[in-house]
Amino acid sequence: MPIDMNTEKTTPSEHYPGAVRVQHDPEDIPELEPAPRQASAGVWIVVVIGVVFILSAVVYGLLARSTAEHKLEQVTKESAVPTVNVIHPAVTGVSAEISLPGNTQAYNDTPIYARTSGYLKQWFVDIGQHVTKGQLMATIETPELDEQLQVAQANLKSAQADLALANTTSERYQNLLKSDSVSKQETDVAVSGAAAKQAAVDAAQANVRRLQQLQSFEKVYAPYSGVVTVRNTDIGDLIDSGSPTSGGTAKELFRVASIDKLRVYVAVPENYAPAIRDGNTATLTLDEYPNQQFAGKIARNSNAIDQTSRTLNVEVDVDNADGKLLPGAYVFVHFKIPEQVRMVSVPANTLVFRAQGLQVGIVRDGRVHMQSVTIGKDNGSSLEIATGVTAEDEVILDPSDSLAEGQRVQVVGQAPGQGTVAR
Numbered sequence: 001m002p003i004d005m006n007t008e009k010t011t012p013s014e015h016y017p018g019a020v021r022v023q024h025d026p027e028d029i030p031e032l033e034p035a036p037r038q039a040s041a042g043v044w045i046v047v048v049i050g051v052v053f054i055l056s057a058v059v060y061g062l063l064a065r066s067t068a069e070h071k072l073e074q075v076t077k078e079s080a081v082p083t084v085n086v087i088h089p090a091v092t093g094v095s096a097e098i099s100l101p102g103n104t105q106a107y108n109d110t111p112i113y114a115r116t117s118g119y120l121k122q123w124f125v126d127i128g129q130h131v132t133k134g135q136l137m138a139t140i141e142t143p144e145l146d147e148q149l150q151v152a153q154a155n156l157k158s159a160q161a162d163l164a165l166a167n168t169t170s171e172r173y174q175n176l177l178k179s180d181s182v183s184k185q186e187t188d189v190a191v192s193g194a195a196a197k198q199a200a201v202d203a204a205q206a207n208v209r210r211l212q213q214l215q216s217f218e219k220v221y222a223p224y225s226g227v228v229t230v231r232n233t234d235i236g237d238l239i240d241s242g243s244p245t246s247g248g249t250a251k252e253l254f255r256v257a258s259i260d261k262l263r264v265y266v267a268v269p270e271n272y273a274p275a276i277r278d279g280n281t282a283t284l285t286l287d288e289y290p291n292q293q294f295a296g297k298i299a300r301n302s303n304a305i306d307q308t309s310r311t312l313n314v315e316v317d318v319d320n321a322d323g324k325l326l327p328g329a330y331v332f333v334h335f336k337i338p339e340q341v342r343m344v345s346v347p348a349n350t351l352v353f354r355a356q357g358l359q360v361g362i363v364r365d366g367r368v369h370m371q372s373v374t375i376g377k378d379n380g381s382s383l384e385i386a387t388g389v390t391a392e393d394e395v396i397l398d399p400s401d402s403l404a405e406g407q408r409v410q411v412v413g414q415a416p417g418q419g420t421v422a423r
Contacts, residue, residue, distance in 0.1 A: 083412040086363055086394040089344035089385065098376045098386065099285075099332045102266040104318070106257035106327040108224060113250055114239045115217035118142035125254070127231050131222040137254055138220040140239050145218075149211040156204035163201045166194035217241075222256055229327075230255035262318045262325055264296065266333045267311035269374050269386040275337045276301055282316050283334045286325075294318055294325065296333070310387065311374075343376055343384045350395050351383070352403070360389060361396035361403050368396070368407045 123138040125131055173190040176182040233239070233253045240250040264284065268276055276298065284294040296318040305312055316333055318325065325331075352359045352370070362369045373388030389395060394411070396403070 081408050081410045082400070083410045084361075084363065084399075085397045086411055086414065087347070087350070087397055089346045089389050089391050089393060089395060091344055091391050097334050097336050098268075098272055099334050099378065100266050100268060100376075102264040102284075102316070102331050102333045104262045104264050104325055104327055104329045104331055106226070106229075106259050107261040107263055107317075108226065108256075108258035109229075109327070110223055110256050111230075111252035112137070112220060112223070112254040112256060113252055114140060114220065114241055116140060116142050116145060116214045116239075117241045118145065118218070118239050120233050120235055120237045120239055120253075122235060123231070123233065123253075125222075125228050125231070127228050129228050130226070131228060131256065132225045133222055135222045136219055137222055137228075138233070140218045140220070142215065142218055145211065145214055149208065149215055152204065152208045152211050156201065156208050159197065159201040159204045163194070163197035166190075166197040170194040220253060224256070224258055225260075226256045226258040228254055229257045257327055259320055259323060259325075259327060262320050262327065263299075264316040264318060264331060264333055266314045266316060267306075267309060268301075268314050268335070269376070270305050270310045270312065271387060272335070272337065273305065273312040276312060276314055276335065280336070282336075284316075284318060284325075284331045285334065286329060286331050288329075289324070293334075343386065344389060344391050345379070345382045345384050346389065346395055347382055347397070348380070349398050352399050361399045362389065363394040363396060363409060363411055366408055366410070368403055368405060368409055370403070370405045 118140040121139045121141045125135070125137050131137065170190045170193070173182055173187040177184065177187045230252065231254055232251055239253070278298050278300055280298045282296045282298060284296055285292075286294075296316040299315045299317040301315065302313040346360065350360050351373075352361065354370075356370075357372050358375065359370050359372050362371050371388050371393075374386040375383050376386035377384040396409075
């Protein structure tokens with residue numbers, strides 16, 4: 001094929017000698033038309049990729065925000081649950097005695113009321129004064145009672161005169177009946193009349209004795225030897241007979257207490273009840289006499305456990321001839337326990353004093369249980385607990401005043417030296 005030398009040029013090839021390279025004129029090369037379908041598909045691919053990226057970013061942001069909100073909610077809830085430290089009560093082993101609180105009472109404590117109405121004429125004893133049995137304490141003026149007694153005595157004399165006449169008439173009719181001077185009917189009427197007059201005399205005598213007995217109550221005497229603890233009257237006071245317990249409106253004039261011997265009632269926890277025996281000795285201690293003990297004896301007990309407090313009511317009698325102990329004093333009664341009793345001890349800063357009594361907070365299943373306890377022995381910084389907790393309980397240290405039954409708490413630690421927390 002011939003080659004047009006005007007349009008094409010040939011040059012020898014540098015790499016292949018003898019070969020001819022054809023060079024074309026750029027103007028002679030025809031222009032190529034673009035492929036519209038391939039360009040449109042590429043644009044759509046870019047758009048789809050961009051949309052997917054944007055949607056992925058939005059979904060990721062929403063998920064991240066939801067996760068952060070959920071985490072914040074959990075953190076808030078966890079922060080709202082209070083944290084507490086707990087301990088396990090320590091087992092103390094054998095207890096030689098228990099110390100329980102009690103109040104001293106006078107062996108006899110009697111309010112003195114008036115048995116007759118009137119006005120207080122004079123009183124002879126005052127508070128704090130010792131009296132002996134039968135000693136005159138006060139006198140009462142009873143003008144109305146005196147008048148009633150005079151009237152009753154006059155009625156008695158009248159009834160006695162009527163009786164004398166009736167007896168004379170009865171005897172006379174009985175003598176006349178023997179000679180048939182009177183009828184049997186008239187004699188029976190006379191005899192019955194004498195019997196009726198005798199009954200009237202008996203009634204009048206009983207009324208006089210009643211008023212004389214009331215008049216004897218014008219003088220108020222001490223029922224037994226003791227000390228006057230109350231005086232509620234003064235000269236000229238209007239005295240009403242009776243007492244509130246018998247339906248009257250009177251108030252007590254005096255109160256006398258026998259303090260040569262005192263009674264002390266003690267509530268002994270149920271688990272110590274078998275160790276209490278009548279006749280056993282007990283000792284009393286008071287804050288007023290820190291280095292002194294007072295000997296007592298278990299006089300009696302109720303022989304029944306109180307269902308409310310789960311305690312045994314025990315009476316201890318204490319001789320008080322020297323009068324050092326006063327009725328109403330707060331004491332601690334120490335009982336010897338012959339048996340070995342397993343007790344637990346807790347620090348003093350675990351106790352909560354509330355209206356329900358002495359309590360501790362125990363953690364059970366993540367919630368608080370307020371448990372009432374009974375102290376067996378106070379050792380100062382620690383206390384031996386007689387009833388209420390066991391060695392397996394988790395007792396809260398330093399409980400807050402807002403601690404409530406059923407409240408959810410989080411245990412964060414165990415007090416040093418108390419063992420491990422059972423979790």
